[in-house]
Amino acid sequence: MKASFVEIDRFKLSSLSLPSLCPCEHGVSSKTLAFNKSASKLKLKVILTCNESRSLVRVPRDRRFGVNRNCRTLTAVARAEPNQINEGEAKGLYPEVDKGPNSEQIEVDAGMDRNDNLASDRHQRASQLKKRIVFGIGIGICVAGIVLAGGWVFTVALAAAVFVCAREYFELVRSRGIAKGMTPPPRYVSRACSVICALMPILTLYFGQIDVSVTSASFVVAMALLLQKGNPRFAQLSSAMFGLFYCGYLPCFWVKLRCGLAIPSLNSEIGTSWPIFLGGRAHWTVGLVATLISISSIIAADTYAFIGGKTFGRTPLTNISPKKTWEGAIAGLAGCIATALILSKILHWPTSLLSAAAFGFLNFMGSLFGDLLESMIKRDAGVKDSGSLIPGHGGILDRVDSYIFTGALSYSFVKTFLPLYGV
Incomplete structure (x- = not known):
């Protein structure tokens, strides 16, 4: 099935296909999200395999496209067009994407990444200031x-x-x-x-x-x-x-x-x-x-x-x-x-x-x-x-x-x- 496009960062992903779900009683459910950029060579395929204990996202790497945190990629897709997803779900076009038992952990990881980036920026500024002071004192003495x-x-x-x-x-x-x-x-x-x-x-x-x-x-x-x-x-x-x-x-x-x-x-x-x-x-x-x-x-x-x-x-x-x-x-x-x-x-x-x-x-x-x-x-x-x-x-x-x-x-x-x- 095809749905209207969603946009992640600067890439317009024009198609979203979802196969049928496996029965839950088997203990494993799989959902495949395939994204294709129209009129471009860029292709991205995300495979989500979920069970009761873990959530795994596998993303084949493209030569020009890399993913740092795969779970966050899926979260971005789920949040890109919430209204469209809900509308499609109401019409029965495709089922709701389950967040899984580790969705809260994904949010925590994203917050930790933001904190790490802020800490890295502060460390870089402190190092730059220290370098300015050291070289400034040396120049002043000379x-x-x-x-x-x-x-x-x-x-x-x-x-x-x-x-x-x-x-x-x-x-x-x-x-x-x-x-x-x-x-x-x-x-x-x-x-x-x-x-x-x-x-x-x-x-x-x-x-x-x-x-x-x-x-x-x-x-x-x-x-x-x-x-x-x-x-x-x-x-x-x-x-x-x-x-x-x-x-x-x-x-x-x-x-x-x-x-x-x-x-x-x-x-x-x-x-x-x-x-x-x-x-x-x-x-x-x-x-x-x-x-x-x-x-x-x-x-x-x-x-x-x-x-x-x-x-x-x-x-x-x-x-x-x-x-x-x-x-x-x-x-x-x-x-x-x-x-x-x-x-x-x-x-x-x-x-x-x-x-x-x-x-x-x-x-x-x-x-x-x-x-x-x-x-x-x-x-x-x-x-x-x-x-x-x-x-x-x-x-x-x-x-x-x-x-x-x-x-x-x-x-x-x-x-x-x-x-x-x-x-």
Whole structure:
């Protein structure tokens, strides 16, 4: 006999055949449910053999179709079209499918499977969080040592990070989501831009300024694009120039902040006890103190924003990053300013609390909009992370997006604002 189709998941099973039942007095009853997908090669046959002590479902495997829990497959069939089954039963087309003595056990097994899946998800999230914390602490220790070392150690490490960031940026530009609406630059131009971006911090430390390097790099990239085979496109030029600005020019301000402001921070008491073989008191310059406060403030902003968003987050901040909330942003701002104030008291720079609060506010704004800009690029590219270099964190660009604009803002604050107002 044929009945109207039932649907399990995405497969439409168009026929249901039931042979006659064996007499119950024999102690065994059998029911065969045969499902055929119309106009397809997919065939599934379920044989149910029931007796007083057990229920067994046997499902021959198809090359493209597998069943994890057979009993649950039968339960899904029984529940797929309950009204149709009852109607057919009322008309005498086919008998009611017996649930059997172990039907309650099947429901219990299904519930246990759901609990196991939830427990597996929680375990995976906990493992991911643990990995993020471990690698985050390791990265923080390495960055602290590099910042304290300064000079060529700091510059070369920054150049290496810039090179990886530039590679990740141009891969995002070449992704399907962005390239669908524009023409990305050729690969040889992208690779040349990555190398140029990595050379910019080194040239900044060597020459003491970055104007010549940026101008020369822009000219070389523009000529390479204009002289390429085929028809040059403005989208190629704009994405390449923004890459030079975003991944090369802006990070150079960290070199100018850390290594360029070599004036000793005379009020910092920690310099008096700093070992002579590590540079002594002269090692603690305004650039070092400002860099430590800026980086620490950004870390505090990200941490407090995450905790505040998870705990109190209700109001979305922007459509660019749906997970960010106003509550998290306010918590991040408070944590950033508080960290800047505490470190200014410890390091005795800047001497004015108002200047320290303004410095913290500036760092927060730079980190927030740097994060949002990278989120916008990833959203258009259709990816979650810019890369997978750091386990649990994604790519390098995912970790340093908050620092890209902050270096320029911090340097401008220390170099221009503080001397201008005499604080």
